[in-house]
Amino acid sequence: MRPAARKAASLGGERVFAWGLLAPCLFFVALFAFYPIARSMFLSLYRIILGLPRLGDPFVGLANYLRLAQDPEAMLALANTCLFVAASTLLELGLGLIIALLMDQAVRGRSLLRAALLIPWAIPTVVTSQMWRFIMSDNYGLLNLALFGGDVAAYRAWLADPFWALAAVILADVWKTSSFAGLIILAGLQTIPAELHEAARIDGAGALRRFIHVTLPALRPALALALLFRTMDAFRVFDLVFVMTQGGPGNATNVLQFYGYQKMFAEGFLGYGAAVAVLVFALVMAVSLVYLVFFRRALFREAA
Amino acid sequence: MRSRGQKAAFWLAAGLAGFFSLAPFLWFVITSLKSQGSVTAIPPTLLPEGSLHFYWSAFAGYGLLGFVLNSLLVAGLTTALTISIATLAAYALARLRLRGTGLVLGLLLAVGMFPQTSLAGPVWRILQALGWLNTYQGLVLPYVTLTLPLGVWILTTFFKELPRELEGAALIDGCNRWQALWRVILPLSAPGVFTAAILVFIYAWNEFFFALLIMSDRARQTLPVGIALFQGQYTMPWGEIAAASTVATLPLVAMVLLFQKRIVSGLSAGAIKG
Amino acid sequence: MNPFRAGLPWIAALLALALCLACGDSSPPAGGAERAGGRIVINFVTWKPNLPEVWQEALAGFHASHPGLAVRRQIGPHSSTAFHDLLTQKLKNRSREVDVFLMDVVWPPEFASAGWALPLDAYFPPRERAAFFPAAMEANTFAGKVYGAPFNIDTGMLFYRRDLLAARKWRPPETWPQLVEQARAVMADEAGAGRYFQGYAGQFKQYEGLVCDMLEFILSAGGRIMDPETGRCLLAEPRALKAVAFVREQLMGRVAPRGSLIYQEPESLALFVQGRALFLRSWPYAWQVSNDPQKSKVAGKVGMAPLPHFPGGQGRAALGGWQMGISAYSRHPEAAWAFIKYVTSRPVQKLFAIKGGRAPTRRDLYEDPEVLAAQPHLAEMGRSFAQAAARPRTPLYPALSRLLQVYFSRALCDPQADLPSLAQSACRQIDELTALSREARP
The missing domain is CATH 3.40.190.10 (Periplasmic binding protein-like II)
Structure with missing residues (x-):
């Protein structure tokens, strides 16, 4: 065999070997992720109501999506979801930045500090939700005790108020995931060369000026990435609402994933529920594409 | 940090951040150690009596042990399977000549973003057809799929950092490709594998949505579902919930304390360097 | 130490445990054996x-x-x-x-x-x-x-503090306005004595129980949720509106804590057995719990009566x-x-x-x-x-119930909300459901 041919054969062998190694991974992803998404899109074009099998399951085209646009509860869930996403990601980014700066300091006890700040991230969301529900409860909640002491008459029922209930769900999410945003930002911090700070210091810049003119610009890629990851995740909020509020009061905390879950699994409207699920999917994809275009330079520079 | 003022500011901020990170959960731990009478006292009391009643009750009356074992089993199996599959895939993506690497990584990243409701219905049907609802494998398979992106990304990053010449040397020594992976690369990448395993385990331990749908049988439920459904029609057992939550969380706290460095590097590596 | 070495036994132990459990579980699941x-x-x-x-x-x-x-x-x-x-x-x-x-x-x-x-x-x-x-x-x-x-x-029942009513020589209330009146008087006395005390504990969280509680108010005002013959939604009719408005204006935040908006049975019962409420609307199980000295501070001081009604109406309890x-x-x-x-x-x-x-x-x-x-x-x-009254009967009950829950919860938690328009909006959606289930009739 000529050397070139042997090289080609070996390259071909390597490709086959590589795809062989990838096959199990691709199999799982195809079967349990891509097929279900496609199937959900397909189902969303039908009217399937489990409680009324006599209606059959007729093809209805885009009727489910048209209904969705006119369904006041779905639109409220959409608005709540967007509010939740915006408020929680912005707060998490801000707090994450602070956490990252704290974690980055070279002090004694740093690993203990890092571990302490990481613990909320590791706690199961269900536990987080039960915990905050208990802390916010009206008569025996820690929050009321902290704010009003023993004056029980002044205690407030936080989760009974539409505004505060949504705020509580956001707070629980911020408490849990700020440190995750912090870790991504920390990784960004560690890529900033110390010389940049030194140079600025020699130029006579104070700590705040150095932060604004050196640290922040260098952190743009990490911030963009943290924003991307947190946004994608926040759109899928479910556990917090399921445990803390069940969507109440007055649907003030109902979010799209919970609404879709109710429609599909509690009420048996399979086609309509699939349409809600596809809407969440489309939103997540659309927002991530917008981010990728918008932050292309920042993310790309980092990857390279 | 040079000046005393800066130092003071740092410790003040660190103290505040640490307090807000830990206090809410500590409150749950305190609650779990209270007595039956004081857990819903109005106004609440700050100090627990140190009673273990709720732990006993959670294990004896609410089947907490079963939830713990189910969670260990599901999270353990998921970790083992995901890491095996992800190692193979990441090796191919990071170290073999392959067209479409970027596409595969991009697709995996997208999978990590799929909303659960859009997967749940069809996944439920597949498992129904297989007769695997309410079985461990029925929950492990979707978990493997959902944790593969995380595992593959972290391991790909890790494999890329190993020197290029390693396999070449191994192949010249007469190893085949499989042996090169098994004997040379894998031992060197143990830290990366371990990091990925921790993160996958935490994910599987904490997952709620699929566990809620697939494990409807009380005897098969994992900790998060168990804890979410402790509440009965006529009872709101806060003490038992707090005790079960503490039990569910302590292993994770231990992992964070022991492996804090790996978690930090794993999460930020998967994110940034990928 | 090499972290892999540290982790290996740990992973191996987990796997071994997993295998053990998997094998121990090889017997068919419940019901497999006929x-x-x-x-x-x-x-x-x-x-x-x-x-x-x-x-x-x-x-x-x-x-x-x-x-x-x-x-x-x-x-x-x-x-x-x-x-x-x-x-x-x-x-x-x-x-x-x-x-x-x-x-x-x-x-x-x-x-x-x-x-x-x-x-x-x-x-x-x-x-x-x-x-x-x-x-x-x-x-x-x-x-x-x-x-x-x-x-x-x-069925829904009214539980009351027999000792507190007897001390004032009162009989348990027969109408809702009487209940409010008694609750206010006792609350004022207790507050004067420096005690935290509520008049009425019920279930008003956005969940199935809310439908039961509100059904009772509406029926006892002579209203209905739906017409049993045609299935048409009647929430926007004056009597149904009056009942909802009464709960919002006379009970919520006045004799019932605003926290009731997130109470299910356990929370409302907890308030009562802690001796912090005069009245409790609950199910018969509450009788035993509230009279059990282990679980209740008011054991032996509890009375039970049928639910009150509005003047001119008749008390109806949800089945x-x-x-x-x-x-x-x-x-x-x-x-x-x-x-x-x-x-x-x-x-x-x-x-x-x-x-x-x-x-x-x-x-x-x-x-x-x-x-x-x-x-x-x-x-x-x-x-x-x-005398119990059934909730509406429909094959789409979970969907109907959720619409009702959202309407009631929204009506009660916002004192400014315009009730008739909320009710009309709920009725539009409920009538759509009814139309669907009629379409499916044989």
Whole structure:
């Protein structure tokens, strides 16, 4: 065999070997992720109501999506979801930045500090939700005790108020995931060369000026990435609402994933529920594409 | 940090951040150690009596042990399977000549973003057809799929950092490709594998949505579902919930304390360097 | 130390544990074996019983009197919504692991229409049905066929602090405005003495219980949720609106804590048994709990009365309770029926009443001297059961209930909301549901 041919054969062998190694991974992803998404899109074009099998399951085209646009509860869930996403990601980014700066300091006890700040991230969301529900409860909640002491008459029922209930769900999410945003930002911090700070210091810049003119610009890629990851995740909020509020009061905390879950699994409207699920999917994809275009330079520079 | 003022500011901020990170959960731990009478006292009391009643009750009356074992089993199996599959895939993506690497990584990243409701219905049907609802494998398979992106990304990053010449040397020594992976690369990448395993385990331990749908049988439920459904029609057992939550969380706290460095590097590596 | 070395034993241990558990679990899951020791196995989906000893005794009796049959229980969560999700999932799955199941009182139409529940007419002749409370039998009937046998019965009741009312020489209130008046007076006295005290504890969280509580207010004002004939939504009619407005303006945040908007049964009961509320609207189980000195600070000071009504109206309590049905996919419907017949039989209902204090579904037990001697309070409850009002019956009940929950919750939590327009918006959606289920009529 000529050397070139042997090289080609070996390259071909390597490709086959590589795809062989990838096959199990691709199999799982195809079967349990891509097929279900496609199937959900397909189902969303039908009217399937489990409680009324006599209606059959007729093809209805885009009727489910048209209904969705006119369904006041779905639109409220959409608005709540967007509010939740915006408020929680912005707060998490801000707090994450602070956490990252704290974690980055070279002090004694740093690993203990890092571990302490990481613990909320590791706690199961269900536990987080039960915990905050208990802390916010009206008569025996820690929050009321902290704010009003023993004056029980002044205690407030936080989760009974539409505004505060949504705020509580956001707070629980911020408490849990700020440190995750912090870790991504920390990784960004560690890529900033110390010389940049030194140079600025020699130029006579104070700590705040150095932060604004050196640290922040260098952190743009990490911030963009943290924003991307947190946004994608926040759109899928479910556990917090399921445990803390069940969507109440007055649907003030109902979010799209919970609404879709109710429609599909509690009420048996399979086609309509699939349409809600596809809407969440489309939103997540659309927002991530917008981010990728918008932050292309920042993310790309980092990857390279 | 040079000046005393800066130092003071740092410790003040660190103290505040640490307090807000830990206090809410500590409150749950305190609650779990209270007595039956004081857990819903109005106004609440700050100090627990140190009673273990709720732990006993959670294990004896609410089947907490079963939830713990189910969670260990599901999270353990998921970790083992995901890491095996992800190692193979990441090796191919990071170290073999392959067209479409970027596409595969991009697709995996997208999978990590799929909303659960859009997967749940069809996944439920597949498992129904297989007769695997309410079985461990029925929950492990979707978990493997959902944790593969995380595992593959972290391991790909890790494999890329190993020197290029390693396999070449191994192949010249007469190893085949499989042996090169098994004997040379894998031992060197143990830290990366371990990091990925921790993160996958935490994910599987904490997952709620699929566990809620697939494990409807009380005897098969994992900790998060168990804890979410402790509440009965006529009872709101806060003490038992707090005790079960503490039990569910302590292993994770231990992992964070022991492996804090790996978690930090794993999460930020998967994110940034990928 | 090499972290891999540190982690390896840990992972290995986990795997070993996993394997052990997987092997230990190789026996077929509950229900897989159809026969055990030559007996036909009846799989019974139920929730964790409050009274395990009484159940043990009942089951032992069944096994003794039915040598060829064995009951295997599958325990679901003790919350109506979560149990519904579990059970319907098994039924959608056409699971052979289900023979007999418990149904909440609002489920039979859904289970019948979806084809999950077996019609019981062949087993359950009208003569036998007549022994049960009519409201409960009606709830088990859909499109002319019967799908369940009543296992237990519940209605909303008013519990009150007998000591506090007696000290003022008051009788328990007969109308809602009277209740508010009494509550205000006692609250003022208690607040004057420096005690935190509420007038009324009920269930107003956005969940199924809210529908029951509000149904009672609306019916006792002479209103209705839906027209039983046409299925048209009547929430925007003046009497229904008046009842909702009364709850919002007279109860919420005044004699009932605003926190009631997130209360289910346990939270409202907790307030009452801690001695912090004058009145409690709850189900009969609250009688035993609030009189148990281990669980209640007001044991022995509690009274029980039918729910009040609006002036000119009539008190109506929401019907609750659990029914026993047979899966359409069961392979042993005869055996399943034998079990249901046994559990709903007079002696077993009597056993649950005397030993468990559970309200029986057979009417004549409320005149049984042994039952009344053991549980005197059942006489009072029996009168309420005879008047109980069912929630709307539709195969789309979960969807209907959610629309109602959202409407009521929204109406109560926002004092400024425009009630008529909220009601009209809810009615538009409810009428759409009704139209759908009419379309499906044979």
